Amino acid sequence: MAVLDEELRVRTWVRFLDAEILADVDELRPVAVGIDAPLGLPRGRASLETRGPPHFRICDNELRRRGIRFFPITIGAMRKLTARGIRLAEEIRRRNIPVYETFPGGVQDLLGLPRKHHSLKGLVKGLRKLGVKNLPPKISADEADAVTCAYAVYLWWRGLCEEVGVPDEGVMILPKRRP
Secondary structure, X not given: OXXXXXXXXXXXXXXXXXXXXXXXXXXXXXXXXXXXOOOOOOOOOOOOOOOOOOOOOHHHHHHHHOOOOOOOOXXXXXXXHXXXXXXXXHHHHOOOOOEEXXXXXXXXXXXXXXXXXXXXXXXXXXXXXXXXXXXXXXXXXXXXXXXXXXXXXXXXXXXXXXXXXXXXXXXEEEEXXXX
């Protein structure tokens, strides 16, 4: 997990259980939460267990249009991640906190940062160049992705993100394109 303040000072930590994540949200009361997981199903898809199309949401098609690579929500492990993301988003929204889907790989691509599997060191260096302060010296790849998601929420808060998708499928926030 990661939280950024208005001066881009970051704090990261690891949580495994939904109850721990929700307890942190209750304690911190953030202005918004970004979840690194799909937060909805494609229109026309009855459930995650259903086989066959549709496989892509409006926000997924936008990622494809922009040449951003991702795993479809209907494959293997993504189903479990999607179910958890939907569950967490519902719980956080019950607390009157806006929740957005974030995709760190997409945010990194749009900001010109390497993805964690290409160069964790380069990703951390890029986050520092963006102004993120207090990054842990031994940051994990998952924490670096969490910081990227928190940075996307920061950009949203500053009006520098676009919301891609539709509410019934999941709205993803992505950095606005530079002119």
